Amino acid sequence: MNVSSTGRFATRMEGVPRSFIREILKVAISPEVISFAGGLPNKELFPLEELQASAAKLMSGSDRNILQYANTEGYLPLREKIAERYARKGLKIDSKNILITNGSQQGLDLLGKIFINEGDAVLMEEPGYLGAIQAFSIFHPRFVTVPLTDEGIDAQILKQKINAENPCLAYLIPNFQNPSGISYTEERRREVAEICQGKPMFLVEDDPYGDIRFRGERKNSFYHYLPEQTILLGTFSKTVVPAFRMGWIVAPDDVMERLIIAKQAADLHTDYFTQRLVHQYLSDYNIDQHILQICRAYGKQAEAMISAIERYFPKEVMFTGPEGGMFLWLTLPEGQSAMKLFDLAIKENVAFVPGNPFYVGKTDVNTCRLNFSCSNESEIEVGICRLAKVLTRLG
Amino acid sequence: MNVSSTGRFATRMEGVPRSFIREILKVAISPEVISFAGGLPNKELFPLEELQASAAKLMSGSDRNILQYANTEGYLPLREKIAERYARKGLKIDSKNILITNGSQQGLDLLGKIFINEGDAVLMEEPGYLGAIQAFSIFHPRFVTVPLTDEGIDAQILKQKINAENPCLAYLIPNFQNPSGISYTEERRREVAEICQGKPMFLVEDDPYGDIRFRGERKNSFYHYLPEQTILLGTFSKTVVPAFRMGWIVAPDDVMERLIIAKQAADLHTDYFTQRLVHQYLSDYNIDQHILQICRAYGKQAEAMISAIERYFPKEVMFTGPEGGMFLWLTLPEGQSAMKLFDLAIKENVAFVPGNPFYVGKTDVNTCRLNFSCSNESEIEVGICRLAKVLTRLG
Numbered sequence: 080m081n082v083s084s085t086g087r088f089a090t091r092m093e094g095v096p097r098s099f100i101r102e103i104l105k106v107a108i109s110p111e112v113i114s115f116a117g118g119l120p121n122k123e124l125f126p127l128e129e130l131q132a133s134a135a136k137l138m139s140g141s142d143r144n145i146l147q148y149a150n151t152e153g154y155l156p157l158r159e160k161i162a163e164r165y166a167r168k169g170l171k172i173d174s175k176n177i178l179i180t181n182g183s184q185q186g187l188d189l190l191g192k193i194f195i196n197e198g199d200a201v202l203m204e205e206p207g208y209l210g211a212i213q214a215f216s217i218f219h220p221r222f223v224t225v226p227l228t229d230e231g232i233d234a235q236i237l238k239q240k241i242n243a244e245n246p247c248l249a250y251l252i253p254n255f256q257n258p259s260g261i262s263y264t265e266e267r268r269r270e271v272a273e274i275c276q277g278k279p280m281f282l283v284e285d286d287p288y289g290d291i292r293f294r295g296e297r298k299n300s301f302y303h304y305l306p307e308q309t310i311l312l313g314t315f316s317k318t319v320v321p322a323f324r325m326g327w328i329v330a331p332d333d334v335m336e337r338l339i340i341a342k343q344a345a346d347l348h349t350d351y352f353t354q355r356l357v358h359q360y361l362s363d364y365n366i367d368q369h370i371l372q373i374c375r376a377y378g379k380q381a382e383a384m385i386s387a388i389e390r391y392f393p394k395e396v397m398f399t400g401p402e403g404g405m406f407l408w409l410t411l412p413e414g415q416s417a418m419k420l421f422d423l424a425i426k427e428n429v430a431f432v433p434g435n436p437f438y439v440g441k442t443d444v445n446t447c448r449l450n451f452s453c454s455n456e457s458e459i460e461v462g463i464c465r466l467a468k469v470l471t472r473l474g
Numbered sequence: 475m476n477v478s479s480t481g482r483f484a485t486r487m488e489g490v491p492r493s494f495i496r497e498i499l500k501v502a503i504s505p506e507v508i509s510f511a512g513g514l515p516n517k518e519l520f521p522l523e524e525l526q527a528s529a530a531k532l533m534s535g536s537d538r539n540i541l542q543y544a545n546t547e548g549y550l551p552l553r554e555k556i557a558e559r560y561a562r563k564g565l566k567i568d569s570k571n572i573l574i575t576n577g578s579q580q581g582l583d584l585l586g587k588i589f590i591n592e593g594d595a596v597l598m599e600e601p602g603y604l605g606a607i608q609a610f611s612i613f614h615p616r617f618v619t620v621p622l623t624d625e626g627i628d629a630q631i632l633k634q635k636i637n638a639e640n641p642c643l644a645y646l647i648p649n650f651q652n653p654s655g656i657s658y659t660e661e662r663r664r665e666v667a668e669i670c671q672g673k674p675m676f677l678v679e680d681d682p683y684g685d686i687r688f689r690g691e692r693k694n695s696f697y698h699y700l701p702e703q704t705i706l707l708g709t710f711s712k713t714v715v716p717a718f719r720m721g722w723i724v725a726p727d728d729v730m731e732r733l734i735i736a737k738q739a740a741d742l743h744t745d746y747f748t749q750r751l752v753h754q755y756l757s758d759y760n761i762d763q764h765i766l767q768i769c770r771a772y773g774k775q776a777e778a779m780i781s782a783i784e785r786y787f788p789k790e791v792m793f794t795g796p797e798g799g800m801f802l803w804l805t806l807p808e809g810q811s812a813m814k815l816f817d818l819a820i821k822e823n824v825a826f827v828p829g830n831p832f833y834v835g836k837t838d839v840n841t842c843r844l845n846f847s848c849s850n851e852s853e854i855e856v857g858i859c860r861l862a863k864v865l866t867r868l869g
Binding site (some may be wrong): 087088090092093095098101117119120121122123125130134135138139143144145146147148149180181182184185188189192193194195196199210213214215217218247279280316320321322323324337340341343344345346347348349350351352353433 | 482483484485486488490491513514515517518520522525526529530531536538539540541542543544575576577579580582583587588589590591594605608609611612613642674675700711715716717718719732735736738739741742743744745746747748
């Protein structure tokens with residue numbers, strides 16, 4: 080038991096990692112710093128004018144219910160639009176199995192609440208998304224990690240760990256994974272589904288970036304292979320705007336029932352005005368057209384980063400070549416420290432995220448996450464140059 | 475352990491009450507029903523035009539950051555406005571001790587997370603707010619209840635229970651309590667603060683209705699008497715609009731530190747666009763002027779309900795006389811069933827909430843919550859008449 084000046088705290092919060100990135104970003108706010116550290120979508124691509132028109136239209140109506148309390152599940156026509164978008168990808172999902180959440184982050188909190196008993200095994204990719212590590216940590220699971228390869232999670236190790244550890248959830252990001260940028264091959268997706276089939280567990284497929292594909296072919300969701308055991312997390316944060324905190328979770332009936340109770344206890348419902356606003360935007364504009372613009376821009380930025388890395392970095396530094404999303408991943412030669420690189424890099428006015436927070440229980444790793452969505456092509460070249468200089472000194 | 479068709483659920487969700495009101499409202503949606511069951515503010519009083527102008531102004535600026543990810547604590551100028559409003563009530567609160575939440579409901583979830591270990595005592599008013607019962611239930615506390623009197627919580631029983639049960643939190647609504655409508659006298663507030671002083675616990679003062687006072691004098695917050703042990707919950711749901719889910723929590727530094735970690739894990743931050751929108755509204759309009767209108771309207775409606783009750787109800791039915799808020803509370807003669815009354819009332823096209831969900835572990839009570847904020851004066855008279863008819867039959 081923790082003791083404060085007056086009260087006592089729950090043991091639940093012990094060992095929940097603080098946001099490392101939050102701390103890191105504090106040193107990266109100087110305007111001279113070229114930052115590849117953030118995880119933000121590019122604000123220049125926000126559909127500000129369209130949202131402005133949508134808001135004006137929505138609020139000029141006489142329906143005062145847009146400002147009233149609403150149901151916990153979320154605005155049904157918005158959930159229907161989300162179901163339609165899945166249908167166009169070949170996934171048959173009923174709107175009743177969609178719950179609107181405050182970004183997909185809240186989906187993680189709700190899943191932790193309804194699934195994780197203290198000590199339960201939760202399977203994670205290594206490296207894994209730190210927001211999920213944070214959200215699940217509160218419920219004190221036993222994290223079981225399986226390394227990522229260029230084709231996706233290591234299938235053999237996955238099989239071993241599932242058999243040995245009996246996890247209640249496996250949390251995976253098959254498209255343009257955060258932090259690594261890698262995507263699962265179609266073959267690996269099928270294998271993962273096969274391994275999980277019939278086990279008393281759910282596959283949680285988090286897919287914040289799936290629509291932001293700038294090269295290669297779209298792959299199937301785990302839901303395609305294993306609908307009855309797959310829970311999907313989605314969000315408008317990367318395709319519309321993040322400020323709205325508008326995400327969703329897709330789950331089978333019995334899971335949905337518990338999610339709704341947990342959501343109601345957590346905050347009654349997600350901002351209803353914003354739900355209506357996003358629905359208005361989706362009704363009046365072509366979001367796919369908008370997403371295409373994002374893909375073009377991020378694609379060029381990713382290309383700029385990769386070509387600069389190829390030109391300037393020492394050959395021993397490995398990097399991933401993402402087909403979408405917002406990140407790529409560096410692996411320094413064995414024994415080198417990403418944290419040490421960070422300290423040197425900051426002095427050269429370039430920032431990134433050292434890999435540490437993306438691991439459970441590893442503290443001094445040789446990997447780094449680089450974001451390419453928030454810098455233009457020339458900033459990217461300059462930033463990579465600065466980093467190359469530091470890398471050479473480190474080596 | 476619960477078993478679903480495929481997965482396993484955490485024991486955490488066992489025993490969390492479903493929303494009784496949610497179920498009840500399903501039978502009360504027919505347009506012929508006069509409903510005193512809801513807990514909604516009156517939508518006719520929403521500042522729709524003002525919010526429309528605020529949104530237009532906010533979005534016509536060139537600041538695309540209004541749509542970007544934001545910090546976990548909340549928009550600082552909004553937190554400063556909240557601090558200013560407290561200052562005008564004589565409470566000195568630093569904006570750094572204010573965290574923006576998704577309504578005060580999320581404040582309850584976050585407090586449950588950081589304070590409640592399984593089996594910890596949590597002290598509640600009886601009857602108590604069902605949203606708090608729901609939110610805390612997830613963390614499996616031992617609820618300890620203390621009855622309300624017309625002057626506030628029973629001070630003697632409070633003292634006994636605190637000494638005997640050592641609660642980590644006492645959750646109280648001193649102004650126009652939900653569900654009872656009663657307010658704590660100034661004397662009772664001082665007594666409660668004295669009883670809690672120095673104990674290893676926090677007083678959680680939930681104050682959604684404090685500004686909606688239509689008669690009597692404003693009383694002091696527990697914060698006035700015991701700032702170091704008081705956590706305040708506030709919301710714009712009743713003074714601006716509920717759809718935004720815009721609330722806040724005021725807590726000392728060490729509590730705030732943990733709340734921020736829990737909030738970040740829960741959903742990163744509250745809808746930032748809406749935070750900016752509420753801030754714009756507060757900057758451009760006089761919210762106190764607006765609140766005055768709400769008070770006038772609800773005051774008349776409360777008066778209409780009380781005078782109709784006095785005229786039509788059997789003398790044996792007791793009722794509270796709220797000085798603000800949205801609810802009053804009926805106590806039927808001993809042995810009568812509020813649920814039975816509800817079943818009969820629905821047939822006469824009038825609805826209310828039977829007291830059951832406001833108690834921990836009592837199932838067939840003789841109390842009822844009546845909402846007066848959503849019906850006009852003539853609807854109120856007709857509804858009370860219908861209820862009087864059923865009451866006479868029940869007696």
